[in-house]
Amino acid sequence: MNLTKKAQVTRQHILDTGYRLVLHRGFAAMGLMEILKECGVPKGSFYHYFASKEAFGCALLQQYVDEYIEKLARLLAETGNGRESLMRYWNAWIADPTSSSDSANPVQGWADDCLVVKLAAEVADLSEDMRRVLDAGVQQLLARIAALIDEAREDGSVPDGAPSPALARMLYQMWLGAALLTKLSQNRMPLHQALIATETLLACDQTPPNVPIT
Amino acid sequence: MNLTKKAQVTRQHILDTGYRLVLHRGFAAMGLMEILKECGVPKGSFYHYFASKEAFGCALLQQYVDEYIEKLARLLAETGNGRESLMRYWNAWIADPTSSSDSANPVQGWADDCLVVKLAAEVADLSEDMRRVLDAGVQQLLARIAALIDEAREDGSVPDGAPSPALARMLYQMWLGAALLTKLSQNRMPLHQALIATETLLACDQTPPNVPIT
DNA sequence: ATAGAAATAAACCGGTCGTCTAGTGCCATG
């Protein structure tokens, strides 16, 4: 029992360091030895916990998705009307209000730790399994954002407009693009601009011609 | 002289097949042998034409950027007012009007062949040189789009609104995100939705609070 | 015919993922 618990800890340790590494190197470029050396786990153990590198990747992504949704729930649990909650989320992309930032850890937001930004393009062609996990996570998130928009509209803090699923996706796309350009240009301006644009879009109450919603 | 020309052809051949492969496998995951086997060039030759894999990557990206700008110029050379030109560009993301599509080559647009979508996240952390090439290309493109918006506003086909550089970037980000989600979900709906959103945004003449530009 | 550049072939070394066998520690049962 205690033993099993310790084993789970080891498995978790592998996943955590894997996350840190994959965030910067990418999935294919990250070797297993790199992870295992860093957390002092022998190779034999790895294949005890995971059937393959791909299976490991799936577990990694699944855990990331789950934790993301949880983190979002915690962020939204604070007080504030619908619009404030929504904007708290987008603001977190730029700077996570719950994480402290000192000189060693410069100001960072969710955009900097986002595996969708880092891996979506790579994984989409690499592994069907990993693609599905990440895609399902994104769909889940989009649904939550859409619901958030609906709530904000119900309490009157956001005006009516485009269908909430369409608007949610549009906003998310914009932030993905902003995070990508920020990575590429090493300049956080796109993120700040996205924040302004988000406010504009939320205020924009003109409904576009019918958008097919999936 | 003829020889030199033939050499250039070989080099070009390597770059072209490299582009096709990197578009699906990614840069790190694509081995040199994969390229060289496909175009029948021996390994030794590769290092005659390119100093390293990274240098090859830079040349690949540089050529991609240059061709992209040219392709854009050709697309915009056709008749139409400013707004029509602009929308022709975004439409091309979904389906390139200049490329024929048959059953073997299903309908494809620029989004499917975009190296920014595929490589930005990977390259940003992998190689400073490659990052710079791609970033410079994006900046060049953004400037062109902003100019296009200005032209459209001058001929009255697009209303005034947010500063054109900010609007251009916002639109581009949205399309990047849409292309990413399309790859991830294997569903082209995000692209179509981006098209609707683009029209809405162009019509939206409310200026957001001052946006610091670049 | 020959000097020298252009192009190629082959060897190199390190790292890849994954397998496999051996060994350790812990728990439950007799």
Add this chain to the structure above:
DNA sequence: CATGGCACTAGACGACCGGTTTATTTCTAT
């Protein structure tokens, strides 16, 4: 307390592929 069994650790090993370098051949121009 012994013993068998299971979860886990340990790391050597294999086959292969990574990018790079060096040596060699091929060709052209003088």
